[in-house]
Amino acid sequence: MSSEPGAGYELPLRMLMAFRTIIDEVHAELARAGHPDLRPMHGFVFQAIGPHGTTAAELGQRLGVSKQAAGKTVESLERMGYVERATDPRDARRKIVRLTGRGLDSLARSAAAFDRIRARWAADLGADRLAALEADLRRLTPADFFRLDTPGWFGGA
Amino acid sequence: MSSEPGAGYELPLRMLMAFRTIIDEVHAELARAGHPDLRPMHGFVFQAIGPHGTTAAELGQRLGVSKQAAGKTVESLERMGYVERATDPRDARRKIVRLTGRGLDSLARSAAAFDRIRARWAADLGADRLAALEADLRRLTPADFFRLDTPGWFGGA
DNA sequence: TAGAATGGTCAATCAGGTTGTCCAATTGCC
DNA sequence: GGCAATTGGACAACCTGATTGACCATTCTA
Numbered sequence: 479m480s481s482e483p484g485a486g487y488e489l490p491l492r493m494l495m496a497f498r499t500i501i502d503e504v505h506a507e508l509a510r511a512g513h514p515d516l517r518p519m520h521g522f523v524f525q526a527i528g529p530h531g532t533t534a535a536e537l538g539q540r541l542g543v544s545k546q547a548a549g550k551t552v553e554s555l556e557r558m559g560y561v562e563r564a565t566d567p568r569d570a571r572r573k574i575v576r577l578t579g580r581g582l583d584s585l586a587r588s589a590a591a592f593d594r595i596r597a598r599w600a601a602d603l604g605a606d607r608l609a610a611l612e613a614d615l616r617r618l619t620p621a622d623f624f625r626l627d628t629p630g631w632f633g634g635a
Numbered sequence: 636m637s638s639e640p641g642a643g644y645e646l647p648l649r650m651l652m653a654f655r656t657i658i659d660e661v662h663a664e665l666a667r668a669g670h671p672d673l674r675p676m677h678g679f680v681f682q683a684i685g686p687h688g689t690t691a692a693e694l695g696q697r698l699g700v701s702k703q704a705a706g707k708t709v710e711s712l713e714r715m716g717y718v719e720r721a722t723d724p725r726d727a728r729r730k731i732v733r734l735t736g737r738g739l740d741s742l743a744r745s746a747a748a749f750d751r752i753r754a755r756w757a758a759d760l761g762a763d764r765l766a767a768l769e770a771d772l773r774r775l776t777p778a779d780f781f782r783l784d785t786p787g788w789f790g791g792a
Numbered sequence: 793t794a795g796a797a798t799g800g801t802c803a804a805t806c807a808g809g810t811t812g813t814c815c816a817a818t819t820g821c822c
Numbered sequence: 823g824g825c826a827a828t829t830g831g832a833c834a835a836c837c838t839g840a841t842t843g844a845c846c847a848t849t850c851t852a
Contacts, residue, residue, distance in 0.1 A: 486749025488758075491781060492772035493654040498785065499776060518789050535799055547840055549800070554839095571799045571848045592643030599644040599646075603771055614760055614768050615649035619656055624648060628655065630840080632675050632789060692830055704809050706831070711807095728830045784807050 504591040515558055516522045523551060524577060524585055526626045527561065531576035542627025560584065661748040670741045672715055679744055680708060681734060683783045684718065688733035699784025717741065 526540040538548035555561045556608040566572035683697040695705035712718045717738040723729035757765045
């Protein structure tokens with residue numbers, strides 16, 4: 479039962495399209511709200527920076543890229559005004575990368591957009607079906623689901 | 636009800652992780668079966684080439700990249716033995732890009748892997764829950780869900 | 793305190809994408 | 823039929839984001 483051959487293709491593609499649909503809507507909203515240059519991958523970077531800031535080397539580890547690549551990303555986000563760098567008074571080697579007000583604003587706006595989309599889906603599917611969908615996805619995905627090294631994974635070396 | 640704030644983040648990430656989990660498993664299987672150099676994006680390229688072959692220009696359109704970029708991709712896949720180029724007897728300008736036996740083999744193996752994963756999920760969730768999940772995803776994603784221009788979308792220009 | 797490890801930066805390189813240009817072949821229209 | 827416009831392919835130059843390697847300053851540790 480359950481498998482006419484070829485059916486397996488659809489499920490992952492629907493997952494990807496659902497993801498993409500949400501992300502595109504969030505970024506359309508962000509663009510309208512004064513953040514037209516943010517890209518999907520920036521959300522991952524902001525999450526990896528976290529509320530207390532971090533260093534380029536640690537950021538690279540979290541994102542699964544070299545510290546040099548992380549440094550370049552930070553530099554470009556700094557130019558766009560989303561992060562700032564400060565020296566660590568306790569360790570003159572480290573430069574702490576922190577989100578600026580603008581960075582925090584973009585995070586708050588995307589959080590709101592995510593919640594809005596989820597509410598619309600709840601209204602569309604019914605709250606019970608959405609809850610079931612989330613429960614099933616939790617069951618099917620690994621516990622450490624919040625992998626931040628996803629950008630770059632797709633093109634993949 | 637239905638929305639404690641911040642909950643909206645989880646759903647798209649679970650979708651992405653579910654996609655990634657499937658794709659990683661498929662490509663682990665492909666690597667074992669003699670296709671260690673195939674990347675997630677290659678599956679999209681192969682689908683865009685299709686069973687009857689196509690040209691670099693058309694491929695570029697389907698993938699949402701320039702014909703030059705498509706040409707480079709074809710060149711690299713040709714070097715790896717997955718596609719071959721033949722001249723079109725009816726139009727000396729066109730060079731038809733076709734999957735080789737090796738290319739078709741990789742497609743067949745990934746189709747089998749997709750089906751196997753889906754069957755495992757059906758056994759895990761129950762066939763009814765899986766069917767509901769698929770139905771809900773269909774409802775939430777656009778009709779032209781099979782967008783092939785997804786590679787490259789994430790990094791964004 | 794000397795040696796190892798860490799964080800940041802500079803430089804060279806690579807891969808994959810872009811645009812612009814050009815040529816050969818085909819199509820369309822008068 | 824013939825000529826202009828279009829199309830498909832290829833070449834070149836360039837951009838971006840990633841890589842590795844090297845190097846220096848600082849900090850940790852044995």
